[in-house]
Amino acid sequence: MERTAQPLDADVLRTSLVGLWAQVDVVERTGSTNADLLAAAAAGAPDRSVLVAEHQEAGRGRLARTWVAPPGSGITVSILLRPTGVPPSRFSWLPLLAGLAALDAVRELTSAPAGLKWPNDLLLGAEPRKVAGILAEVGDHGRPAVVVGIGMNVVASPPDQPGATSLAAEGGPADRTAVLVALLTHLSRREAEWRDARGDPDATRLRADYRAGCASLGSEVRVELPGGAVLTGIAEDVDRDGRLLLLDRAGHRRAVAAGDVVHLRKAD
Ligand SMILES: Nc1ncnc2c1ncn2[C@@H]1O[C@H](COP(=O)(O)OP(=O)(O)OP(=O)(O)O)[C@@H](O)[C@H]1O
Ligand SMILES: O=C(O)CCCC[C@@H]1SC[C@@H]2NC(=O)N[C@@H]21
Structure with missing residues (x-):
């Protein structure tokens, strides 16, 4: 210490x-x-x-x-x-x-x-x-x-x-x-x-x-969902329920209620 x-x-x-x-x-x-x-x-x-x-x-x-x-x-x-x-x-x-x-x-x-x-x-x-x-x-x-x-x-x-x-x-x-x-x-x-x-x-x-305080927003992220499935995409926003809104490479939007996020890089 x-x-x-x-x-x-x-x-x-x-x-x-x-x-x-x-x-x-x-x-x-x-x-x-x-x-x-x-x-x-x-x-x-x-x-x-x-x-x-x-x-x-x-x-x-x-x-x-x-x-x-x-x-x-x-x-x-x-x-x-x-x-x-x-x-x-x-x-x-x-x-x-x-x-x-x-x-x-x-x-x-x-x-x-x-x-x-x-x-x-x-x-x-x-x-x-x-x-x-x-x-x-x-x-x-x-x-x-x-x-x-x-x-x-x-x-x-x-x-x-x-x-x-x-x-x-x-x-x-x-x-x-x-x-x-x-x-x-x-x-x-x-x-x-x-x-x-x-x-x-x-x-x-x-x-x-x-x-303003969430460093995930505007980043490309990898999200491991509680069941083990993995999503990647741009973290665009949080919705009115606090869920993370992801835009994946195929252009689909997903709302994530729980998961483990890894920041990959800032989006272009
Ligand atoms: N004092 C701490 N400061 C920062 N992070 C901590 C602290 N204590 C625990 N953690 C975090 O909690 C988690 C540790 O959880 P745990 O040891 O149960 O599992 P793990 O090492 O992530 O592996 P697994 O998920 O496979 O069990 C990690 O995400 C670790 O970074
Ligand atoms: O990052 C996490 O996974 C959450 C950690 C939460 C730890 C706190 S310490 C006080 C309170 N008592 C617990 O057993 N856990 C929370």
Whole structure:
């Protein structure tokens, strides 16, 4: 690890975020903050509950992968949202919105180039590498509940992940508490705006800001779909449901709801 990690400061966290979130819990260690908050949701935990782990031992990633976070290296946080008043069909924007909030925070904290890889991997650096990932999971216990989990490499990225980087490695801060405060402040603002607009991504700047922040758009991309099929084409846009719109070589347009994107090159 390049710098010595300071422990998270739960008091600073709570004081800085007062009024933005219903409760902010910090635990020393757990398996997965997403799993814990989904269980808490089933037991009736309130809207806008936040759970932060100092050390997460079995982090879950998108597409059944794992999220690796050596102790002290970064942020592992989950947020429970119960967006009453927003039609569930619009919940698909939540993971994109969280990616945008992570981008907001990283841009506030470092001048290194940053952008999103659809749907919500945050890439950082002149040779873009992954600094943060987001996993949204839906609870199913009567009242709608979405748990948004964010992992960000702050002090260092895992040594066995060549495609990863950290904020500190790109000239940003190594203070995990300060990074969490920035992240949760931007997320609170974006989520509140989205909720006030009943989830309509065009009633606020959400879709426009996402387009501007998404490095995939205008690139030739390769998309591996969850079933294993592969598509290539130009990533043209995101639709009103947050799906990636691809134009393939045969001139067909496809809307992709989930998948793993590789950026091949900027389109001509
Ligand atoms: N801290 C991290 N920083 C950046 N990326 C990470 C981090 N932890 C995990 N990843 C990413 O998560 C994924 C790792 O998932 P996992 O190890 O389960 O599978 P994999 O190495 O992609 O192989 P496979 O998909 O075949 O299982 C990769 O995309 C990796 O880049
Ligand atoms: O890039 C990905 O595949 C998503 C990674 C999401 C990791 C975060 S860390 C906090 C929360 N708890 C989990 O188990 N996963 C998410």
